[in-house]
Amino acid sequence: MSEPSGIFHVKDPQALKAVAHPLRVRLLGALRVDGPATATELAARFGESSGSTSYHLRQLARYGFVEEVPERRDARERRWRPVHKYTSWSELELSGSPEGREAAGFLRDRQIEVLVQDRERFERERESWGPAWSDAAGMSDDAARLTPASVSLLYERFRAMIRELEAADAGGADVERVSLHLAAFPARGYAR
Incomplete structure (x- = not known):
């Protein structure tokens, strides 16, 4: 299948x-x-x-x-x-x-x-x-000053890194399904 x-x-x-x-x-x-x-x-x-x-x-x-x-x-x-x-x-x-x-x-x-x-x-x-x-x-959380293009690149690299690590860990004795979340929203007027 x-x-x-x-x-x-x-x-x-x-x-x-x-x-x-x-x-x-x-x-x-x-x-x-x-x-x-x-x-x-x-x-x-x-x-x-x-x-x-x-x-x-x-x-x-x-x-x-x-x-x-x-x-x-x-x-x-x-x-x-x-x-x-x-x-x-x-x-x-x-x-x-x-x-x-x-x-x-x-x-x-x-x-x-x-x-x-x-x-x-x-x-x-x-x-x-x-x-x-x-x-x-x-x-974990963080704040950075980024452009929309950089945020899009962040998502792209995040997904690529997940696939890379998943392939490296395939068949490992302690491999588990892991729930991963990444969010990025612009924010004005709040202190971090």
């Missing part, structure tokens, strides 16, 4: 709105992190009906986020997989319509929710991770 390819750059506000639905964001995230699944498996995981997850998976497929796995264990099974590993969008491209601004805003809010959930989960489970992970995990 093939792995999902790179980045899906969304330009259509309708497509971004389609993926911005709360359950669809969770379904797509689960498929990207845990691999292919059926609507029934996802329904059990998220406490939804299989009819609901099936409908939302079809909507994600309609806009190119997921696809059916062609290989089936039996004639009735419909397994779904992500088409792309990541979703991106341009705030500038989508800011031309209220629908685009709303969908982009929802997805930014969802990214912050995921960050908070990841931190809270780690705090609850800290003792089970051991000293090396307790020391390595955490958050």
Whole structure:
């Protein structure tokens, strides 16, 4: 079975709105992190009906986020997989319509929710991770005077460094899935 390819750059506000639905964001995230699944498996995981997850998976497929796995264990099974590993969008491209601004805003809010959930989960489970992970995990913040071009370069290098380190660590005995977040927002009038 093939792995999902790179980045899906969304330009259509309708497509971004389609993926911005709360359950669809969770379904797509689960498929990207845990691999292919059926609507029934996802329904059990998220406490939804299989009819609901099936409908939302079809909507994600309609806009190119997921696809059916062609290989089936039996004639009735419909397994779904992500088409792309990541979703991106341009705030500038989508800011031309209220629908685009709303969908982009929802997805930014969802990214912050995921960050908070990841931190809270780690705090609850800290003792089970051991000293090396307790020391390595955490958050950092900084402030710098940068141009928009430099911020874009920062994101590009951040992604490249993640892929480089992921390749170097592949197969390591202590490799774990790590949730990484990078945010950059210009700010005026506040002291750091």
